[in-house]
Amino acid sequence: MDAQGRGRAENIDPADQWVLNPQTGDYELRLTPSAEQSGVPGPRRTAPRPGGRRRQQAPQDPGDVPPQRRRREPEALAPDTGRRRSKPKKKSKVKKVLLWTSGTMAFVILAGAGAVYIYLEHLNGNLTVNNTPDAKNSFAKDEAFNILVIGTDKRTGKGNEGYGDKGSVGHADTNILLHVSKDRTNATALSIPRDLIVDVPECTTDGKPIAGTSTVRFNTSLGQDGRDPGCTMRTVKAVTGITPDHFMMADFNAVKTLSTAVGGVEVCVKKPVDDPDSHLKLPAGKSVVKGEQALAFVRTRHAFGNAGDLDRIKVQQQFLGSLARKMSSGDTLTNPSKLTSLAEAATKALTVDQGIGSLNKLKDVALELKKVPPKNISFVTTPVIDNPAEKVHATVVVDQTKAPAIFDAIRNDVSLTETKKKKKAADSARLKGVRSAASEVRVDLYNGGAPAGSAGTTLTWLQNTEGVLKSSQLGNAPKDQAKTTLEYSPDQADQARKLADIMGLPGSALKPGESETNDQGLPAMILILGKDFKGAGVPITGSAKAPDVDKSTADKTVCAE
Missing domain, CATH: 3.30.70.2390 (Alpha-Beta Plaits)
Structure with missing residues (x-):
């Protein structure tokens, strides 16, 4: 006879046969032999040994609770009789509900654990991993780190063919070198203009050497002649002297899907915008953009400033700061639907190197970045001047009077905010x-x-x-x-x-x-x-002072104009 049938036959609540084992924290089924049961339940005894003799229990400390016993509340004696008062039926019903609910929840949790594992594997499968010798093979959680974030102009995905060059192989259109300090008090996001004139060094893609080229736009460090993100990493090092540890790359779809996944991103413009080229229409003040409108916001060249790439970079920095705030907000983190959509969108959008090429590793990156207060995440653009070799200015070159101080600050892990005063x-x-x-x-x-x-x-x-x-x-x-x-x-x-x-x-x-x-x-x-040592008698001149630079921070919205 099963536990429930046995309980009904002998007037025992089935819930009373499930006993909490304090050593394991689990409920276990305990059945008392029917021969020992009577109308009034007596003390619970151990099962008989073969031959009819019972096991003698060793004396126990009064404070100990045997694993086979359930802890019971003291039972009051009925007045004048000395008999124990029977428990109210309500107690038994409540107990039964709790026990069976607990069992059901345990099953759901166990089933959910398997589902979570399967889903995590699904998300891992969404990621595209590019093995490059220029990236580290692991992520260091106790060191400063540099991640090169690349936004390509590749026109893959529904509705993206109409933007610009339909046949683009995917050049380095948007480039941000994100430096996170060793003590996690601050981070610097350094934008590198796509139209910056550089020398792209020789690099290797899929084991094949690709010759370097001189005096070309930075954006050709990716896609051109088959170059991969490792080539862009090398170009960043050649220009700034800063070595990227890892890269993350995404195309147009990332802006559309991520902004939609979080329910929209708040942006601000000082005057109404109506740009027929990017199809961006916004009223003055704050607006929430997502999908196609979000992509139009970060792509527009003609709506702000001098209608050039440098002004577009400022708009992109505003968008990224706002997106970071929205992704870390309680509204997103406590909304399972948004989190699921965000996880799907982010993993499908990303191509990463082997050192951060799994969901667990990306989680580690995110947790380290999350330690940095938004007010201490600085956005800055590489200082540049118009290319003196051009009569009609279309490209720029590094401003050698201002840029080295910023490069040195990042290399020496110096904050561009005031977090290091103490x-x-x-x-x-x-x-x-x-x-x-x-x-x-x-x-x-x-x-x-x-x-x-x-x-x-x-x-x-x-x-x-x-x-x-x-x-x-x-x-x-x-x-x-x-x-x-x-x-x-x-x-x-x-x-x-x-x-x-x-x-x-x-x-x-x-x-x-x-x-x-x-x-x-x-x-x-x-x-x-250390590596900063210049020689006997030569002072170590690593700057401990942040350079005076035009920057914004991730905690504030600056209206584009």
């Missing part, structure tokens, strides 16, 4: 205080990425020129590092400040920590010469 103050404080005499400075030198021989030449310079006689050169550090560091124990702060003065180290290079024991058994500071 850190700069702390770094400055490390350089304030008493200095030891050079003869008292005790330090061990290691090469951690500086040019070969740097530790040896620096040791010779310190001893023969600067009087730092208690110094040793101990070869290579365990691993290379981007920046030079000087680690010291608290009682060596005066020595650290003196050595920083001698070598031109910034306060950020000083790392309070521990010293090590040198060859004489005495405590010594640890100086690791």
